[in-house]
Amino acid sequence: MSEGSGTTSDDRPQYRYDARLANEIETRWQDRWEAEHTFWAPNPVGPLTEGWERAAGKPKLYVLDMFPYPSGAGLHVGHPLGYIGTDVFARYWRMRGHNVLHAMGYDAFGLPAEQYAVQTGQHPRVTTEANVANMRRQLRALGLGHDPRRGVATTDVAYYRWTQWIFLQIFGTWYDDVADRARPIAELEAELEAGSREPLSEANPDGLPWSELEDRTRRAVVDSYRLAYLEEAAVNWCPALGTVLANEEVTVDGRSERGNHPVFRRPLKQWVLAITSYADRLLADLDLVDWPEPIKVMQRNWIGRSVGANVAFPVVGHDGVDIEVFTTRPDTLFGATYMVLAPEHPLVDEIVPPDWPDSFITDEVSDLPASWRGIFGTDVLPTEAVRKYREFAGAKSELERQSEGKVKTGVFTGAFAHNPLNGWPIPIFIADYVLMGYGTGAIMAVPAHDQRDFEFAREFDLSIRGVVRPSDAWLAERGADADDADAWPEAYVGEGAAMASENEGVSLDGLATADAKRVIGEYLDAEGIGAPTVTYKLRDWLFSRQRYWGEPFPIVYDDDGAPRAVPEALLPVELPELTDFEPRVLSEDDRETDPEPPLARVADWVEVELDLGDGPRRYRRETNTMPQWAGSCWYYLRYLDPTNDAALVDPEVERYWMGGGDGTGGVDLYVGGVEHAVLHLLYARFWHKLLFDLGHVSTPEPFARLFNQGYIQAPAFTDGRGVYVEAAEVVERDGGFFRGDEPVNREFGKMGKSLRNVVTPDDMYRDYGADTLRLYEMFMGPLDASRPWSTADVTGVHRFLQRLWRNVVDESTGSVQVDDAPADDETRRILHRTIAAVGSDMADLKFNTAIARLFELNNRLTQVVAERGAAPLEVVVPLVQMLAPLSPHVADELWSRLGNPETIAYEPFPEADPAFLAVDEVEVAVQVNGKVRAQVRVASGADDAAHEAAARADERVMAALAGKTVRKVIVVPGRIVNFVVG
């Protein structure tokens, strides 16, 4: 800053509200809040009861932010938007007499810290702790009213002990479909033992009764019921990184996002959680919660419930071997002209014949088309063609399969099945457009009425048989003939009257689709060839990661390789210390070698002697770790009772904070980004419901109300070469943007290093203070909308705080300039209108308009002060109180200077006096044919006739009505009078 000639720059009044004073005030109040435990939220019982005598009897309010990951980069101004929003909300309700719980912890396991550790050799705990400390500092400087005692981190041993405990609950649980809830596995064992339940399981293929099963089989049967189970699941395997990757970590060309290495689909034995057991409840209970509708829609789509039927197709020449398919259109069964299995389908190997069939047994095709033998030449045998096709399909990642468009590939297996309705033999293909993970992994193909089947049929010259009559309009538009489906240009997927669908037992002909579905459903059921079925897109949750920096599983394996739970008393299973955090990496194309997670190298940790009730034995520990989602699934419960080492959470504490007085209960307000619309929110709901079934929590849903805050975007600037330049150095002038003399282009994007447009909270604290930053972020737009950051606009709210301060405090002496004299009536009316509006806006999270109202009130106060030289306390007191949730430091400072010894945080929020909300006269717009022609004043509460009379008395209205016939008069009292003239 340059010194002006002959003047000093430091002639500002000492008590002007500027960045320097703001910083001084903020630091002082933050220290005081901390020292006085201002935001400690008392629990009803347990170690956190300090202050309960004040809180007892108040309504509770649990306000929650989504769990942040403590990034090494620190915060930019986009991050705290939601945290400020929840803090304002929490402070508002605290002033409204609620016992408010608001806390912030850290989701501190995860990949970035581990990768950093791999690169630097520094233990991830060290970097994680440093990042948490920096984030705590940045958030503390914002003045967030959190209870610091509850700020748990997922990496705390005392925390992940309970994450492991929850895993044991899941492992120790099965889903009782009849009771429609999870139950302890001991109850299952008791029922099996008593013979009241049959041991139905793949582990007991012959269906022997429990009493005849060996111990080992019994355990396998029980394991197959568990909600946490081991499965050979197809995963994205990246040998060069030595790990399995999430779909999001794989690029469209099937390579790893990090390092660009090949990624293969490959089955690996992994822990899987049976979230699909809860699919129906996760769907149905969305009706219980107050969430944004788009989020509910996303969850519904993700769960993807489909109603249809499973139908068995007998395989020709294999007695007793059926291929089971799932279809949502059993009414089109007569139109099934071929079948498709997923390449990985277990029946494929069983049905593939040694050679291609000599005589071809469908009536449409007599010779085997060359293309049916696959895309690898015509001289191969079926087994080879199938093998090659599987390899071809397996080399593609999930994303690659999707990105290739809709070109259908596949290969004939050489086998046939009978259409169970008419006995016709139909060829069986494998193709990767059928996914093993959905339905039964096999379909009946009805090319006339399914677009994918249609495309495949065209690719392979399969016949297309229409069994639903398309609408006339559909046929006319395409010039198609209803009876010649082979010539249709595309599949007819709509509904319509069934046709050509008849056998000796049943006829669907002429039935509407819904009726046809019902009739065929009954027939399939009666004939024992099919049954109504519900299928979900939702898959069970793959829960293993080959990482170091995550929660170890509380699982050991015995000599048989069967998993055994580590007893609760032996928790936590602590992460062993390591110096090398990387999984074993392999050559790029190694699809065979098993992954070796970092923990597998710690021999003296892996090998362990335990007594699991049958004497001390040696076991091997599970060496995978849990995904990052695990810790973030339940942190909101631990905030309630963070130090409890006897239970996850004390039941009485849980009931107090989560218990719903009305509705379903749960967290009263949960604020976070829409990016967690599905995974986190679905996983957390799943765990919560399981804990609910087992009686550990009292509500069926964790989050009663959800709110998605928007994102702060930021302008970024590129120079002539298209290179990003430092946004802070760009100025706007002459209708363009310049960096020095060079013109630059403006874009908008996420705030970040790569766009060189980061603005940090620290920058804002330095230039304006935290209260200004808070106020600006709340003022710039509705909380749920995304909007561009504009440092220039920060001035507006800063000036408001400065003016408000100046209205109360003498800038040169620091003494307050207020008086007890009553305010004038107009000021009072403005005051009470403001109180009413601000109160309801804050309750609705509409902080931007609440702040606008405060601006108006303060502008009025500025006039009053100018007129009489002092501010009426009658206005100042409620104004400062209304400001308190938004800019708490300056509010507390003013409150204190006004002579109040206690913090303003628990002062009652002002109440509007209805006497001042009422007005004697209102201004009413007068319209003629909907166009405003005049304003007239009418007594408040006047009737329609008085409105019309007042309007007609106005000379502009008279002029507008002159010579016209009034056909109708519409009066909306207090708002409008509309003359309809002819």
Add this chain to the structure above:
RNA sequence: GCCCGGGUGGUGGAAUGGCAGACACGGCGGACUCAAAAUCCGCUGCUCGAAAGGGCGUGAGGGUUCGAGUCCCUCCCCGGGCACCA
């Protein structure tokens, strides 16, 4: 392709079917000052007009209504989600 959001002044944004543009930024003008900054006051959707006053205006087109930014239909653009789910 399917499913959600959204499109309002130069900018961020207000507006239970009832006076479009609250509030703020920016801009223009004025007061104060030797001057500047800061502060305070006024004006500021576009357009015709000296003014009074008029016309036009919420992505485009249609509709419902006394009255539409708001409700309905068709379309365009932007953002997000899902995507061979049988």
